[in-house]
């Protein structure tokens with residue numbers, strides 16, 4: 547059996563050396579096209595930087611990258627902490643690289659900016675995959691808002707695709723709004739679940755079930771196998787209650803074991819079937835275009851907000867209005883209208 551190559555130490559030292567170095571847009575772009583992982587990582591770091599000149603440079607690189615045609619599949623993976631996301635990605639990722647595919651793992655983890663430590667997309671969680679020369683793993687960007695974090699991940703997808711990654715796995719924690727953000731940037735959305743003691747459907751957010759293209763009951767192994775089968779039946783029944791998807795896809799419920807590597811290859815085959823079906827009926831392209839338009843609109847919203855919130859005059863007026871609301875002198879809605887009227891007149 548061929549031994550797996552580890553990340554060469556020279557790549558690690560190269561990443562360290564590049565950290566502070568100024569690199570031209572051309573050098574970054576060329577590096578990405580040649581799948582130089584250190585330069586890809588550097589471009590993503592610039593993208594995530596709060597310095598305007600870094601972000602400008604990263605954007606220039608993205609513009610260059612857009613011209614590269616890609617045939618990628620973007621797969622979103624969600625599930626509560628402990629469900630087995632990193633184990634699943636490790637097993638699926640290595641299965642894919644052994645099939646000759648190049649795999650990038652990105653993450654959207656809004657909790658990381660609060661806890662100052664990312665719990666997703668962490669290399670220490672995916673020991674084998676992180677050493678795989680055909681895999682690239684990047685932890686979640688940090689940021690003040692989910693919108694900001696998600697935007698950076700979206701842009702990173704483009705860079706990874708330009709670097710020739712065939713499969714982009716985007717991981718998110720199954721808490722809060724981050725699933726919606728990830729759903730809006732992937733082709734296929736997979737929800738990982740655990741089987742419980744008959745309480746499968748409790749505590750599951752309706753919206754998440756509705757977004758899922760498939761639900762995989764993980765840890766379907768050992769003494770848990772029978773319960774996993776029950777959960778499979780229960781979820782399948784529940785999914786039937788939802789209206790059919792516009793693209794004609796009927797969401798599936800499957801079982802897998804990330805640690806025993808069962809059901810994983812079948813999940814990938816299902817994703818490929820989905821992609822083939824959606825390419826055939828035109829929904830694949832349509833969905834990506836809709837997502838692009840939504841990304842644009844959301845980014846404009848985000849920038850508009852930033853634009854106003856950074857203005858001193860806005861901050862002052864806002865403080866005045868808050869104080870008036872505190873004293874019950876004005877309704878919150880009228881205060882908002884007055885504030886915006888005042889500020890936009892000054893523009």
Ligand code: GDP
Pocket residue numbers: 625626627628629630631632633634671764765766767802803804805806
């Ligand atoms: P994450 O927090 O969702 O990323 O979950 P992890 O991948 O870190 O897994 C949490 C725990 O569940 C770890 O102890 C894993 O070894 C274990 N685990 C993950 N997948 C499986 C599985 O398929 N079967 C079993 N029995 N344990 C699993």
